[in-house]
Amino acid sequence: MATPSTLHGHRAAHRRPSAHRHLPAAAVGVPLLLGVVYGLYTAFILSSGHVFSTAKTVLSIVSGLVLAVLAFGFGRIQHSLPKEARAAGYGVLIGGAMGFLYSMTGSSVLSSSFIGAGFGIGAVIATFYLFYTHED
Template sequence: MAHAAPTPTGYNAAGLPDVFSLRTHKIMHWALPIGLGLVYGYWVAAINRDGGPVTGWNVLLGFASTAAFALAWIAVRAVAPLMMRELHAVLWAAFSGCAFGFLYSQTGESIVRSVMMSLVITASVFAVMFYRYYTHEDAEGHRVS
């Protein structure tokens, strides 16, 4: 007697197990930029404080940096997939370079050093992201599973 082979449930299109539910993915869609924004804002405020006392302006700088980082992350995440792979990589590289450059500028180093360091980060992120998008898309720019 022949039976149909059981099909695995809980797997995505790539054949990998989908460990998290749809609800978890939706929560993390918003929790990740906000959580990383909080870490970034605290980091900016801590570097700017330079071991001195915590002031109201320092706290305001931290929360403003948190909001700017999280909103920029959400905007880049929404817009970048609509672009072709080169612009997709450029957008994430620019976001990373700007975030790092602002963070590095809080150390008190010269603006030239801050710009040079952020350009290195931007170029590195562009190379990695372009390679990733180039190897995960077909010639028309559609994602390959």
């Protein structure tokens, strides 16, 4: 008599998803490194030629933390976005970060906006080209 294949020890090819998903080290390490470097560079800009105060220290720490959180969050959702939206997201992230850094030098809001927009447009073009040429 023929018996079903499940009785012979054959199992289905699918696996049950694990309850705990582990993040790769780069998924946490890269945004953390970016945040630390960004915070230190903000502190360097704020302290150049001036006395360093508690408010400047807090601003440096908060700016690095905000960039790290935004980079981590965008890194978590970037693979679900089309390449155009992903490139725009990188442009907004890089342009905003560079415009904020430029504003720390004491320049006007308008010039900081132009610097941020320039870096953002450059980042959009570069990342879109990268995503378009490396399609799956």
